[in-house]
Amino acid sequence: MEQAAPLQVTFENLSYSVKVRATDKAGSDAVGGGGLGRVRAAFTKTRYEDKTILHGLTGTFRPGRLTAILGPSGSGKTTLLNLLAGHETAGTTSGDMWVNGRSATGASLRLLAGYVSQDDVILSTQTVREAIEMSVILRPPPLSSESQTADDSNDHLASADTANGPGGGLRAAGEEGLPLPAAMAGPMSTEADPKQRPAAPPRGKVTHVEQKSAHAISLLGLERCQDTRVGDSSDKGISGGERKRTAIAQEWVTQAPIMFLDEPTSGLDAHSALMVTKQLKAIANRGRTVVAVLHQPSSEMFELIDDLLVLLEGRVVYLGERAGLVDYVAALGFPCGMYTNPADHVFNAVLFAHGGGSSTPGSRTTAAERAEQLLEAWRRSESAARLQALVDGPELAPVHASQFRRISPPLTQLQYLTRRAALNAKRNPLVINLRLGQAVFFGLLIGFIFLNTENRPANVQQQNFSGALFFSATSNFLLAVLSVVNAFSQERLVFMRESQGGYYGLPAYFLSKNIIEVPIQIIMPIIYASISYWLLGLRHDGVKFLLFTATTIALNLCGFSFGLFLASTFRDVSAVLAALPVMFLPFFLFGGLLVNTGNSTVWLRWLQWISPIKYGYTAMMKNQFTGYVVDGTPIGDAYLDAIDLGPFSIGVNIVFVLVLALATWVAAYLSLMRLVSEKSGKQSKRNTRKLRQALEGPLDARFTQTEKEKAAEEA
Template sequence: MAHETEKTWNSAAGHSTMEIEASKPSGHGVVASGLSPLSETLWREKASLEIVGDVSARLTWKDLTVTVTLSNGETQKVLEGLTGYAEPGTFTALMGPSGSGKSTLLDALSSRLAANAFLSGTILLNGRKRKLSFGTAAYVTQDDNLIGTLTVRETISYSARLRLPDKMSWSKKRELVESTIIEMGLQDCADTVIGNWHLRGISGGEKRRVSIALEILMRPRLLFLDEPTSGLDSASAFFVTQTLRALARDGRTVIASIHQPSSEVFELFDQLYLLSSGKTVYFGQASDAYEFFAQAGFPCPALRNPSDHFLRCVNSDFDKVKATLKGSMKLRFEASDDPLEKITTAEAIRVLIDSYRTSQYSYAAREKVEEISKVKGTVLDSGGSQASFLMQSFTLSKRSFINMSRDFGYYWLRLVIYIVVTVCIGTIYLNVGTGYSSILARGSCASFVFGFVTFMSIGGFPSFVEDMKVFQRERLNGHYGVTAFVISNTLSAMPFLILITFLAGTVCYYMVRLHPGFKHYLFFVLCLYASVTVVESLMMAIASIVPNFLMGIIIGAGIQVWYLHASLWVLQAPK
């Protein structure tokens, strides 16, 4: 039963009166404004309010069209005339074959469209047209970009320090972390490392739940997920989907694109939005999809997975497969009562789209969108991360330092190689002396050392790429900014670079017996440190632009060759 209340909220900026509508979605026994005590505490911290009213999220989209500009200058419609809604307490699944527009719709609703995509239509959050802010809406990507050397508890704890207010005590933060771990069913693996190339860690399903846990830490009211079950086995996919449904039952609005759900997973959906070629095939209760397809002339066979049947009806690739098999004459088609055997899939898609446009489901969806849009609900704006810049920089530096110290391939392996090679160079130029006749040998030795040490910095590129993936995910979700990341990465790497250059430089300097005196020695190792730092910064910059390992290493090596050319020109410049 719906009821409307009106409250006056006082904010630091001034006084404003907002209409708050607390409704209960039809067909579910979940109050939309229902918050767990921990969620209520966190939202009170965010809004600086003594009373927390309805902070639920009602999202509507009407006549949504997305046009993409191609590289040749032409335009293409990716989505066309979509209308729908998502209410608190419900789990909405976006389904369709590959290329149908699921991810584009998700990006459009979450304000994450690419620069070459243009959106038309209306998207409203609680009846207001506004861009979704960090913290209000969370987005879980398809890839689990996590730091492999940290445990599950450490990963979530560092995320809490990065985003929760400084004034919030650590005991409350720890309570929030532990409740999130329990909510996502991660108790058994809380102290297990995520895992990387040399550390065996948690399973794929557990990684996916960790990714979700990181985004629900701030208790967002609107949660987007891009194919959360892809790459998981049936049991893990069911567990993840069951967890998402439980999150929705806490009063959240959950929207996820799902590629190929099992029958058990399909039964967990509240609403289904089925797409084909960017157009709406069906939107409504997932349980009513059977009736709609039957009315359109494509009933689901008794022993077939309903999601497989629906996707079979709207995937035009099946026409190509059938034509190929018939052309090969290796498959004999037997008579069947299946309507899809009598017409092409393209014709079936046209029938389904036309049936939906004139159906009661389309009419009910538009009526519901108009009803929700008229109610001006709460302005949900949590402002993103609540932590100060100093806290973010400190936390990132500490996390990065721990990651570097635990990852054997980050700096430790390079340190061993540096020492071994500088010992070899030292034996070649052993006791070369400082006489006039040894000037050329000393120059060659310095060129070997500086050239080798700087070129070995390329070895850290794969680790830089992984760091950039984590940074891009966290930055897009509003965890912190670019400045904090750059400062923390520089500070955390400094001890390792100093250790590498001083050990390698010391071994070489005293084996070769270069100029005696601490000033000469210090100048040598500081020049070595400066050279390594420049190349490390170069490789990090390349990693932010070129995420491909091979191309990044080639580009980095090419730029360093130009560095060497410049230094050789300076050495041999005419006097």
């Protein structure tokens, strides 16, 4: 079996800029220039200008090594990580990226890399173990079973080493696992954490998924909380550190050969931060390329880092071995004291240059000059020359097909997501109980308000039934909208993170959501109709009851689709709530009760044709009043003629509600599709195939020259 090569990520002259609102001097002057100026400014077209965040970065991240990105706040650490991981797509990128000398982009790196973001949004009702198992099921490890087993056994070895306690030491990269070039195997200088004991070997029949997640739980020290729900701000679950480690475990199990992590230790106590760093080191030791943004690492954490990239104002001021950094900074005039944390020292040196240090107005060099000196010193340094050599001569083995991240078949995704959604609903019964409560409450309320209407005088019946049926149509529609908006707005972030992380595709997610939600949108109106219909005293006829129920079901389904559309189109609930009245009040106005739609303003009359309330209300009214007789006097048909609800029959009106439901349902799907492609770029199969071909294909011309030179030298 052909061994997959370790992967080296290289970039050269990488720049990134975004469009920002121009700080328009003329405009601001106008604003300051009195009322007229303010009015003029309000109508002035917004101008945008480019803001460059990363300025021509050159560097490389080597396999089998833990690389940390350090730098002051705002120096571009997250932007660089996101750009490489393919999660930063809004701005303009220039420069080159390669994986093992093959031309790459952020999108192609996403096919190879795991990514842990700063905000790990995990479904709050899942337990830690379930969240990790989900990752194993939906994102099966990319390596073939043979090499995967080898990797697993290496993990066990490493865990065993870890368990040896102080002095046992973790296994150095290249000793076990994927073979590494000698130059890449960095020295290991870590002590193992005695708390990190491997889980007892599973007994009995254990599935691959259970085994893999048990292993990750053990490696990340999550045994104690493995059956605790993740929780959220309103329903406390695991701690912040445990959540971070769960997110890392979710990426670890995919065995992606590259891992990018944005501040995996922020918000953790010193011990947890050290533990996480040790675990990252252990992962890197298995030949993976691990790159993490770290904030102020302790000296123990600092010792675990192999390579460091220090950024200042979007520029590289150091990229190379951690061991050489302190001397490098000392040579620049910042000697590190014996008892000073080297990470703090480096940080202070850079911060000083950045303008946050003790630079006083009287000091001979200004902060800007110091920053320029640091950048200039880096350009002329030996470390930069060494880095350039690594950039010029990267790992050259092609990316192996088995190294690409895999995604489970759509049917597996659908089955898993449906089961998860059902479990989520069961564990979060408040949502369903509220819906049930609403159906019962409104059924009883309307029933008792209009109790025994059928025994009242004809004119009272006309008024009461009209009001009750209009209320039934609007409440069924609106409650469905609100329930979906509420549920989906909360889930939206989880969906974005998981779909970007390659857990599943949109079709499986969308379908699973419908499989769980649609039955609820059918059962609730049945409950509402069963209570209200008989209390109201609507016509005692089984078929008419069924038609009334069918109308309420159609309105609920339509409300569900509208809610889904709104929640997927607007970014937060407050925007949805602002849009809701603007969209729906015209629907209510043209619902058939408030305005005689046949005689309303001509150029606004079309609104009735897109109002689901109008169709639903008309179906209910015709169901009640067609051929309706009170005390031997037929009153129904004349009344229907007077209020002019249109020519369509009951069945056709119900069908129109369903057509509107279907159209909005499709719009909701398209809106989600737009959301996904906005964040992750186009993910078509053809695109993916092209990106893979580039990574598996021949070397980029940038490196072929080097190959020829090498061959000539050898000759």
